Amino acid sequence: MGVSIDEIVDLRTWLNAVREIGDLREVRGADWHLEIGAASEVNYRLPSPAALLFDDIASYPTGMRVLTGSMSNARRLGLTLRLGAELDDHALVRALRGKPGEWLRDHDKYPARAVDSGPVLEIVERDDEIDLLRFPVPTWHESDGGRYIGTGCAVFTTDPDTGVVNAGAYRMQVQGDRTATINIESGKHGAMHIREWFAKHGRAPITASLGGDPLMVIAAGTEVPTGVSELDYVGSILGRPVEIIPGEVTGLPVPASAEIVVEGWLRPDRTAEEGPFGEWTGYYSGGSEQVLMLDVERVYRRSDPILLGTPPGKPPHDYSYMRSVMKSSMILDSLIATGLPEVRGVWAHEEGGGRQLVAVAIDQKYAGHARQAGLLTSQLPTAAYMNKFVIVVDGDVDTRSLSEVMWAVCTRTDPAKDIEILHQTWGSRVDPLADAGAPRYNTRAVIDACRPYERLADFPVVAEASQALRERVIAKWPDLLGGR
Ligand SMILES: Cc1cc2nc3c(=O)[nH]c(=O)nc-3n(C[C@H](O)[C@H](O)[C@H](O)COP(=O)(O)O)c2cc1C
Ligand SMILES: [Mn+2]
Structure with missing residues (x-):
C-alpha cells in the first residue's frame, strides 16, 4: 500500500495518508467536556491506538473538529517524520539514527519562506469578532482548571535582537473570549524571548498554531538547540522550506497551511491563574500560579478547522x-x-x-x-x-x-x-x-x-x-x- 510521503503537505493530506493505512477513526457526538479527553485516554491504552478525529461535537457545528492520537504508534509517527509507515518500534529508532544531527546540520538550507496566501487565511477574525470558544476546546481531564486550546500547538516568538523565530509546544488555557494563558518553563527559549521583549519593548509578540501537520509539534516539543529556528528544522526534515505568512499585527509567522493560528501580545502585567492540568508525569500540576496571558487580536483559520489535541496524563498519553x-x-x-x-x-x-x-x-x-x-x-x-x-x-x-x-x-x-x-x-x-x-x-x-x-x-x-x-x-x- 503506497502512501506517498511527498503528498503530505498539511494536516488534511496527513489525514488522507493516515486514512489510507487504515489508522483513522471518526468519532461523532462526543462532548468537549471530558468525553473527548477520556475517549482519547482509553484509546491510548489499546495495543496500537488509532488516530481519533472527533466531529459533530456536542453543541458545536459539524466541521469544528478535534484530532487526538496523531502520533501514538510507529506507523503514524514514521509517516509524520517522513520515514515511512512500514516501520516497527525498533526499526523507527534505527531509521532515526543520525537524523537529528543531519536535520540540525542542514537547517539553514531551508529557511522558512514568506508567501502571500494560504488555506489558513480562509477566515480572518479581528478584535471583537474573536471568540476562542468558537472551537470545541476540550476539558481534557476531570480535575483540569479549564479548557486547554493549546496542547498540540507551536508557540512562535522571536529574539528581539536577531529576529530568529522560535517554536515551542507550551500549554495554553482559554481564559476568556480573547485571552489564553501560555505556560512556559522559565528555561525554555520562548520564555527567554519574552523576557527580552519585555525588557526592551514592554510587551512581546506571539503567534501560535493550534492545529496543523503534527511534525511541527514534534519539532516545537523537542529540544532543538538555542538559536536554531524550529521552522527551519522542520524545513530540513521535509527537504523544503515551510511556508509562512507574516501576521497582520506582529509580523510573526503564521504557517500558511495551518488549521488555526492566533496572534497577539503578552504584557508583563497581564496574567491569570492557570491550571491545574494533567501532565506527562501522570499527575496534575499547577493551580495557584499566575501565568502570562495572551491578548488575542487575530485568529486565522480554515472554515472547518481541526484543533490538534495532544493531551498528556498518566502514561501512555497522547505523545x-x-x-x-x-x-x-x-x-x-x-x-x-x-x-x-x-x-x-x-x-x-x-x-x-x-x-x-x-x-x-x-x-x-x-x-x-x-x-x-x-x-x-x-x-x-x-x-x-x-x-x-x-x-x-x-x-x-x-x-x-x-x-x-x-x-x-x-x-x-x-x-x-x-x-x-x-x-x-x-x-x-x-x-x-x-x-x-x-x-x-x-x-x-x-x-x-x-x-x-x-x-x-x-x-x-x-x-x-x-x-x-x-x-x-x-x-x-x-x-x-x-x-x-
Ligand atoms: C505536546 C507537548 C506539550 C508540551 N507542553 C509544555 C508546556 O506546557 N510548557 C513547557 O514549558 N514545555 C512543554 N513541552 C516541552 C517543550 O515544548 C520542549 O521543552 C521544547 O523543547 C520547548 O521549545 P524550546 O526548546 O524552543 O523552548 C511540551 C512538549 C510537547 C511535545
Ligand atoms: Mn527552540
Whole structure:
C-alpha cells in the first residue's frame, strides 16, 4: 500500500495518508467536556491506538473538529517524520539514527519562506469578532482548571535582537473570549524571548498554531538547540522550506497551511491563574500560579478547522510514544558517539515519560562494560535530565519490552551489589517527589541487569524455544500463532 510521503503537505493530506493505512477513526457526538479527553485516554491504552478525529461535537457545528492520537504508534509517527509507515518500534529508532544531527546540520538550507496566501487565511477574525470558544476546546481531564486550546500547538516568538523565530509546544488555557494563558518553563527559549521583549519593548509578540501537520509539534516539543529556528528544522526534515505568512499585527509567522493560528501580545502585567492540568508525569500540576496571558487580536483559520489535541496524563498519553522514540534515538546516537562498544539498543520507556526509565542493551566485552554503559547513559546530556533508572541488559533482552527488561532485573541483578545509587544529579521541578523550594537535584539508580561478566560462559541457559523452532511452529499454524 503506497502512501506517498511527498503528498503530505498539511494536516488534511496527513489525514488522507493516515486514512489510507487504515489508522483513522471518526468519532461523532462526543462532548468537549471530558468525553473527548477520556475517549482519547482509553484509546491510548489499546495495543496500537488509532488516530481519533472527533466531529459533530456536542453543541458545536459539524466541521469544528478535534484530532487526538496523531502520533501514538510507529506507523503514524514514521509517516509524520517522513520515514515511512512500514516501520516497527525498533526499526523507527534505527531509521532515526543520525537524523537529528543531519536535520540540525542542514537547517539553514531551508529557511522558512514568506508567501502571500494560504488555506489558513480562509477566515480572518479581528478584535471583537474573536471568540476562542468558537472551537470545541476540550476539558481534557476531570480535575483540569479549564479548557486547554493549546496542547498540540507551536508557540512562535522571536529574539528581539536577531529576529530568529522560535517554536515551542507550551500549554495554553482559554481564559476568556480573547485571552489564553501560555505556560512556559522559565528555561525554555520562548520564555527567554519574552523576557527580552519585555525588557526592551514592554510587551512581546506571539503567534501560535493550534492545529496543523503534527511534525511541527514534534519539532516545537523537542529540544532543538538555542538559536536554531524550529521552522527551519522542520524545513530540513521535509527537504523544503515551510511556508509562512507574516501576521497582520506582529509580523510573526503564521504557517500558511495551518488549521488555526492566533496572534497577539503578552504584557508583563497581564496574567491569570492557570491550571491545574494533567501532565506527562501522570499527575496534575499547577493551580495557584499566575501565568502570562495572551491578548488575542487575530485568529486565522480554515472554515472547518481541526484543533490538534495532544493531551498528556498518566502514561501512555497522547505523545508519550513520540517522546520515547525521539529520546531513544537521541540517547542511542549519543551513547554510541562516546565510543562505548557493542551497544545493541536503547529504549526510553513511556512509563517514565521517556526520561525516568531508560533500558540499554550491550554485548559485554570486558569486566566493567555493563557498569560503564549504565553510568555513561545516566549522565549523557540527552538522558541526564530527570532520569531515575538506567537498566543495563544483555543483548538477548529486548529493551523495548518492560516484561523482558524486568525479567532480566529479577534474574540477573543481585540487588546488594548491582545497583549503584547516584546523588545530587539533575532533577526537575515537575518531579512529583520534589520538595517545593528545594534545589532541583534528584538521586538515581543504575541497575546492572546483565549476567555477571565472569559467569557469561556458565550462566544458566534461557529456557525458551530457539528462533528457528518458534518460526517453524508459527509457519505451521499461522492463524493460531501468527497474530502479533
Ligand atoms: C505536546 C507537548 C506539550 C508540551 N507542553 C509544555 C508546556 O506546557 N510548557 C513547557 O514549558 N514545555 C512543554 N513541552 C516541552 C517543550 O515544548 C520542549 O521543552 C521544547 O523543547 C520547548 O521549545 P524550546 O526548546 O524552543 O523552548 C511540551 C512538549 C510537547 C511535545
Ligand atoms: Mn527552540
